[in-house]
Amino acid sequence: MALSQTTAAPAASESGFASALTTFVTALAVMAAGLIASIAVAVAVYAAFDFVLPYTKLLNALLVMVLGVAACFGYFWSSNKLLDTIYPASGAQIVSNITKANAIRPWLFLGPALIVVGIYLVYPVVNSVILSFHGPNGEAWVGTRNYEWLAQDPAFRESVRNNILWLIVVPAAATFIGLIAAALTDRISWGNIAKSLIFMPMAISFVGASVIWKFIYDYRPAGEAQIGLLNAIVTGLGGNPQAWITVPFWNNFFLMVVLIWIQTGFAMVILSAALRGIPEETIEAAVIDGASPFQIFYKIKVPQIWSTIAVVWTTITILVLKVFDIVLAMTNGQWGTQVLANYMFDWMFRGLDFGRASTIALVIMVMVAPIMVWNIREARKGIR
Amino acid sequence: MSTVVGARPALTWAVHIAVFVLVAIWTIPTLGILISSFRDKDQIVTSGWWTALAPAERNLVVRAAAPDDAIEENGRWVLRGNVFGEISGSVSAFGVSIQRPTEFSAGDTAETRDGELITIGENGDYAISYPERPEGARGQRLFVTSQEPPKFTTDNYETVLFSEGIGQSFINTLTVTIPATVIPILIAAYAAYALAWMEFPGRALLLATIVGLIVVPLQMALIPLLRLYNDIGVGKSFIGIWLAHTGFGLPLAIYLLRNYIAGLPREILESARVDGASDFEIFRKIILPLSFPALASFAIFQFLWVWNDLLVATVFLGNNEQQLVMTGRLRELLGSRGGNWEILSASAFVAIVVPIIVFFALQRYLVRGLLAGSVKGG
Numbered sequence: 001m002a003l004s005q006t007t008a009a010p011a012a013s014e015s016g017f018a019s020a021l022t023t024f025v026t027a028l029a030v031m032a033a034g035l036i037a038s039i040a041v042a043v044a045v046y047a048a049f050d051f052v053l054p055y056t057k058l059l060n061a062l063l064v065m066v067l068g069v070a071a072c073f074g075y076f077w078s079s080n081k082l083l084d085t086i087y088p089a090s091g092a093q094i095v096s097n098i099t100k101a102n103a104i105r106p107w108l109f110l111g112p113a114l115i116v117v118g119i120y121l122v123y124p125v126v127n128s129v130i131l132s133f134h135g136p137n138g139e140a141w142v143g144t145r146n147y148e149w150l151a152q153d154p155a156f157r158e159s160v161r162n163n164i165l166w167l168i169v170v171p172a173a174a175t176f177i178g179l180i181a182a183a184l185t186d187r188i189s190w191g192n193i194a195k196s197l198i199f200m201p202m203a204i205s206f207v208g209a210s211v212i213w214k215f216i217y218d219y220r221p222a223g224e225a226q227i228g229l230l231n232a233i234v235t236g237l238g239g240n241p242q243a244w245i246t247v248p249f250w251n252n253f254f255l256m257v258v259l260i261w262i263q264t265g266f267a268m269v270i271l272s273a274a275l276r277g278i279p280e281e282t283i284e285a286a287v288i289d290g291a292s293p294f295q296i297f298y299k300i301k302v303p304q305i306w307s308t309i310a311v312v313w314t315t316i317t318i319l320v321l322k323v324f325d326i327v328l329a330m331t332n333g334q335w336g337t338q339v340l341a342n343y344m345f346d347w348m349f350r351g352l353d354f355g356r357a358s359t360i361a362l363v364i365m366v367m368v369a370p371i372m373v374w375n376i377r378e379a380r381k382g383i384r
Numbered sequence: 385m386s387t388v389v390g391a392r393p394a395l396t397w398a399v400h401i402a403v404f405v406l407v408a409i410w411t412i413p414t415l416g417i418l419i420s421s422f423r424d425k426d427q428i429v430t431s432g433w434w435t436a437l438a439p440a441e442r443n444l445v446v447r448a449a450a451p452d453d454a455i456e457e458n459g460r461w462v463l464r465g466n467v468f469g470e471i472s473g474s475v476s477a478f479g480v481s482i483q484r485p486t487e488f489s490a491g492d493t494a495e496t497r498d499g500e501l502i503t504i505g506e507n508g509d510y511a512i513s514y515p516e517r518p519e520g521a522r523g524q525r526l527f528v529t530s531q532e533p534p535k536f537t538t539d540n541y542e543t544v545l546f547s548e549g550i551g552q553s554f555i556n557t558l559t560v561t562i563p564a565t566v567i568p569i570l571i572a573a574y575a576a577y578a579l580a581w582m583e584f585p586g587r588a589l590l591l592a593t594i595v596g597l598i599v600v601p602l603q604m605a606l607i608p609l610l611r612l613y614n615d616i617g618v619g620k621s622f623i624g625i626w627l628a629h630t631g632f633g634l635p636l637a638i639y640l641l642r643n644y645i646a647g648l649p650r651e652i653l654e655s656a657r658v659d660g661a662s663d664f665e666i667f668r669k670i671i672l673p674l675s676f677p678a679l680a681s682f683a684i685f686q687f688l689w690v691w692n693d694l695l696v697a698t699v700f701l702g703n704n705e706q707q708l709v710m711t712g713r714l715r716e717l718l719g720s721r722g723g724n725w726e727i728l729s730a731s732a733f734v735a736i737v738v739p740i741i742v743f744f745a746l747q748r749y750l751v752r753g754l755l756a757g758s759v760k761g762g
Contacts, residue, residue, distance in 0.1 A: 057622075057706075061559040064626065065566050072570040080664045105663055106584040113575035113634055119612075120605060120631025121597045127608035138611065177406075184403045187396075194403050196747065198410045203743035204736045205692030207711045211718060211732040212413045215420070215725060227432050227725070229416060261410065266754065273755050293395065318599050325694045329715050344603050345695075354607050361603040372599045379595040379639075380588070 023100065026086070027107040034079025034108070042071035072112065079108045125365070131358035138354045146359040156360070158336060159343045162252055163367075166323060166339065169253065171316040173260045175309060178267025182275055183297055185268070195272065199265030206262070206325030213258045214330055219243040246335045255337055258326050263319065267312045274308035275301060311378075314371050321367055340364050414736075417729045424535040425726035437534050442473065443485065444528045448510060451518030461514040463523075468508040473530035478504045485527035504528065540730035550731050552705055553713040557691060559622060560701070560709055564629035564690045565683055571630070572637035572682070573645075573675065577667050579638065580646035581653060591642070597635040605632070606699050613700070620702040628700050629693075633686050640685075640753060644678035645671060681753025684746050688739050710735045 046067055053059060083104055087097035135142050150156050181198055185191035201209060218228030222241055226232040231241040245251045278301055286300045302309075324341035331337045333346065344360040347353050420433045431440045446467045454461040467475065477486035480494050480502055488494045490506040504510045504526065512524055545551040578584075579591055609628065618624045648671070656666050672679075694711040701707040708716070714728075714735050721727050743750065 057559045058555055061562050061622070064623070065563040068563055068567040068626075069570055072567070072574075076574055076664065080662070084662075102582075103584070106578040106582040106587075109574040109578035109582070109663075109667075110590070112571045113638060116571065116627070116631045117594070117597060117634050120609065120628060121600050121635070123612075124605035124608035125600065127611075128604050131607060138607075181403070181406055184399050184406070187399050188403060191403070194407045196744070197407050199747070200740065200743065201410065201414070203688055203692075203739040204414070205694070205711050205714075205739070207694050207714045207718075208692070208732050208736040211714060211728050212417050214718070215416055215729065216413055218725075225431055227429060229412070229432070229434070232432050232434075261413070264410070269751055269754060273751075322601050322603065324603075325711070325715075328694070329718055341601075341603055348607060348699075354611070358607050361601065361607070364601045365604050368599050368601055372596050375599060376592045376595050380592060 023103050027104045031111045034075045038071045038074035042067045128358045134355045136353040146355050159338045159340045162339050166320045170320045171313045174263040175267045177264045179271050181268040182272035201262045202265045207329045210329035217244040274305040278304050421729035421733045422536045428725045439531045446526045448523035450521045463512040466508045467528050473532035474506050477529040479527040540726045544730045553710040557709045561690045563626045565686045568630040568633045575638050576641035579642045594635050625700040637682050680749040684750045
């Protein structure tokens with residue numbers, strides 16, 4: 001676009017490539033000037049305040065927040081001003097100037113975001129691939145040895161097995177219960193209060209939720225008063241108390257319950273909105289034809305919100321792949337509950353092997369990749 | 385819809401009951417922690433929180449005072465005292481042997497084989513009378529079953545806030561969260577405006593990249609960034625984590641805001657352009673105020689996400705008093721104080737109370753953001 005615009009401008013006599021290069025270099029220069037100027041001012045003001053004010057962390061945070069926002073504004077304002085000075089919208093070259101400025105301005109607006117995203121997300125993906133071919137400290141080249149190690153590592157296999165279990169159970173359960181909750185709460189007068197309460201765990205951190213559920217699973221030897229709700233119910237029904245989170249294999253499901261508990265509200269809110277968006281006519285037609293409420297739900301409503309169900313499902317799937325806090329806080333991967341994200345963390349902090357940890361991270365990335373592609377395709381459909 | 389169900393009262397009842405059960409399952413776990421956090425620490429471990437309002441039954445084994453201290457009264461040697469220490473209650477039964485700890489009820493007199501007469505009153509006062517002068521420093525063992533009134537206290541909160549370091553962690557979390565929520569918003573808003581309303585080559589590709597980056601697992605970013613931070617000397621600092629959260633939050637922020645800003649009516653922007661407003665002015669005077677709902681949605685997301693984050697904080701902040709955030713502290717307490725539910729429950733509640741308040745106060749914006757993020761675009 002910029003290319004055709006600049007060449008079409010009457011004053012532009014350079015070739016297309018040269019003009020694109022000029023645009024690019026000018027954009028970079030203006031961006032850099034704006035960034036340096038605003039950051040320098042912000043740092044100077046920070047230093048001045050830091051000198052005057054007593055140091056407390058919160059005050060410092062507030063100062064950084066205000067200065068951060070001011071520096072952002074400063075950058076956008078100053079770079080914009082600079083651009084207008086270089087290509088003034090007046091004088092003999094006005095048309096050429098405006099086209100040139102318009103080719104550069106979007107990049108000024110995008111600049112900070114591109115820099116931050118580049119450093120924090122794009123660079124790490126590339127760097128992780130490189131690191132996965134290196135040894136523990138990331139210096140010695142080891143070829144594919146990390147991958148070979150991974151392939152025969154029993155703990156890795158256990159993590160993959162558990163991750164697959166999580167991937168099957170959690171999205172399915174959360175979406176299904178969410179759908180039921182959405183359908184039911186839409187029919188009653190106190191539905192909104194019920195929704196709020198089911199949605200609430202979404203605000204609770206995974207660690208907080210782990211504490212909450214660990215209390216539910218608390219175990220005391222038989223004969224003592226059980227203070228964990230689950231064991232109290234089990235003994236109340238005449239069973240034997242169990243240390244739930246140490247029961248092999250099944251303990252995975254007790255951890256999954258925590259995430260299902262957190263995510264059901266999310267599924268419910270989205271699906272409830274989708275259910276309300278269904279055209280009334282289709283339902284009325286079904287009622288006239290004598291369909292039962294169950295038939296209406298499963299044969300008329302659910303098929304119409306299928307795409308939203310897919311979105312909810314994939315969103316929760318992505319979350320499940322990254323699940324880490326719950327396992328770390330409740331079992332730390334003991335008793336056969338290891339998952340990939342926690343295993344990666346283990347190698348990073350306790351194993352201190354950045355090569356192996358990066359390799360595990362890449363496995364997670366590969367598992368997310370299909371969803372990523374699907375997401376991009378869906379988004380492009382929506383944008384066109 | 386209601387007419388369909390309205391025709392069948394039995395079904396309506398079933399719906400009410402089903403929703404009630406769901407709500408109960410979803411709220412009871414949190415309620416358990418909340419109630420426990422206000423209970424006395426001895427009662428937490430001896431009875432379930434659901435019995436918090438009922439008097440708690442407690443079994444005590446007490447040693448009476450040393451027989452040497454007995455005083456002569458009317459020809460017998462008598463020892464007096466009280467079975468209760470700090471926690472009072474009312475005695476319902478007592479015994480003198482471990483086989484039959486509830487043999488006698490309060491006020492009765494038990495006679496041992498040695499001819500000692502033992503009586504314990506309801507208020508816990510005991511009297512042991514010996515036929516002859518007793519000797520020895522080991523007191524008689526008394527088995528007491530007492531009923532204690534339910535006890536609620538804010539001691540647990542005082543403990544966690546001031547001596548378990550939760551108070552300091554609360555401030556640390558706040559320090560991380562405020563800038564990490566505000567800084568990405570402006571950066572994202574400008575980028576979103578450019579992606580929505582400005583023409584430039586590679587726009588579609590850029591947008592697709594942003595959407596793809598939303599799902600990049602954080603695990604990928606940790607090691608490269610940790611190394612980068614160490615190389616350039618940022619180390620473990622608040623500025624490092626603010627920028628990290630900004631970077632991780634940006635793709636979603638740009639995507640949410642772009643969808644919203646692209647949906648603003650074209651006429652407003654066109655007429656502003658005709659009036660001679662530059663892009664910069666349009667953004668500041670028209671786009672920013674109009675996008676308030678979307679900005680608020682993202683702000684809530686980012687706030688909840690940063691406040692509740694454990695992974696990024698563990699990697700980019702230190703483990704010391706000055707930097708440990710609340711989620712990290714809670715995890716540490718789970719390890720070191722695994723059985724101390726009075727500390728865990730109060731700490732957990734301090735950690736979740738702020739997000740819950742934000743959640744209930746601003747739920748409307750949160751729901752709107754969720755819908756914009758997944759139904760429209762995703």
